Amino acid sequence: MMKKEVMFTLNNEEVSIEVDPKWTLLHLLREVLELTGTKEGCGVGECGACTVIVDGEAVNSCLYPVMEVEGKSVVTIEGVASPDGTLHPIQQAFIENNGVQCGYCTSGMIMSAKALLDKKNDPTEDEIRTSIAGNICRCTGYVQIIESIQQAAERMKK
Numbered sequence: 001m002m003k004k005e006v007m008f009t010l011n012n013e014e015v016s017i018e019v020d021p022k023w024t025l026l027h028l029l030r031e032v033l034e035l036t037g038t039k040e041g042c043g044v045g046e047c048g049a050c051t052v053i054v055d056g057e058a059v060n061s062c063l064y065p066v067m068e069v070e071g072k073s074v075v076t077i078e079g080v081a082s083p084d085g086t087l088h089p090i091q092q093a094f095i096e097n098n099g100v101q102c103g104y105c106t107s108g109m110i111m112s113a114k115a116l117l118d119k120k121n122d123p124t125e126d127e128i129r130t131s132i133a134g135n136i137c138r139c140t141g142y143v144q145i146i147e148s149i150q151q152a153a154e155r156m157k158k
């Protein structure tokens with residue numbers, strides 16, 4: 001296996017690492033960099049558990065070829081809270097509105113919501129629903145999840 005170097009920004013830190021070009025971004029994050037907050041569900045782009053943000057867009061990291069992160073900015077759930085540990089308003093709102101049940105979908109939901117709220121601080125309910133359309137919650141907590149994102153949007157506007 002011929003490894004290649006890839007350089008990118010991960011949660012605001014420069015990363016330079018040798019990778020197998022056949023890897024996915026999810027493999028690099030979880031298995032090599034041990035950032036296990038990003039979850040693997042289906043592995044084929046259908047559940048959204050593996051969602052991270054690349055250059056401002058929510059992507060399924062299980063489908064994202066690792067070589068494509070070259071020169072880009074990647075944010076995972078580990079990079080969402082403040083460095084002092086203060087939770088992001090979206091994380092806080094998920095806690096307060098019971099947006100978390102088993103938690104398996106939660107990282108992906110939060111990353112999808114963050115990609116939306118970073119662009120739009122006053123989204124409609126339809127826009128929120130669309131932003132998490134690729135995220136499956138097997139605990140069926142969608143109502144609380146949408147309420148969490150709505151509350152976070154309100155707080156982030158202030």
Ligand code: FES
Nearest residue numbers: 041042043048062
């Ligand atoms: S694990 Fe990537 S979409 Fe399901």
Ligand code: FES
Nearest residue numbers: 101102105137138
């Ligand atoms: S909280 Fe369990 S899958 Fe969503």
